[in-house]
Amino acid sequence: MGVEFKSGCSTIQGSDKSKLWFCVPVSNSHDGEHQMVSGPEKVAMENINSPGHVVRVDKRKYEAMKTALLAVMPNTEPGLTVAELKEQLLPLLPEDLFPGGDKAGWWLKGVQLDLEAKAIIVREHTKPLRLHLNDES
Structure with a gap:
């Protein structure tokens, strides 16, 4: 078609x-x-660095990345760096959505910022940046 x-x-x-x-x-x-022709279903993604700014993204890719990210996200400090998170979540991503890990870095950052905006995860102010689940959510 x-x-x-x-x-x-x-x-x-x-x-x-x-x-x-x-x-x-x-x-x-x-x-x-x-x-x-119906396009891919969309979901709103926020950004903690741009309050009130919302972008609409592919729901399947968003949900796949969110599921993988939350599966590897530690519950407590000191958390993991973004590089450590990416290394651990890449094998969990569906190959049909992220062939060879393609675009996984962009989606990881987008979902990370969205989950921070929603207070599901928090960042430690360290170099490099470290993330963990918000124990208050």
Whole structure:
């Protein structure tokens, strides 16, 4: 099933007279009918360093990284460094979502910052940074 852009794309005109083009992705079914293509399900990810800023990310990758990260996260101080966490969680990640560990570092950092924003994990102010579960959550 290939993805194409439906002819007759539309524009949205901004208040500054700029135009933004948008097209609706569709798929061709076997009988030639166009159907909407649903993208990956998304989840909101916060960042402790940017309060109030939320990004929407792939839910399957987020949940896989969160599960792996919490599985290896120590309960108490001194915690583990990000490098130690990554080393321990890489074997736990699904190969179909993170082939060869691809993009695992980005997802680890994103989920780490999200879990810190939600007070599920805490950081120790050490060099290098060390993380552990929040015993109050």
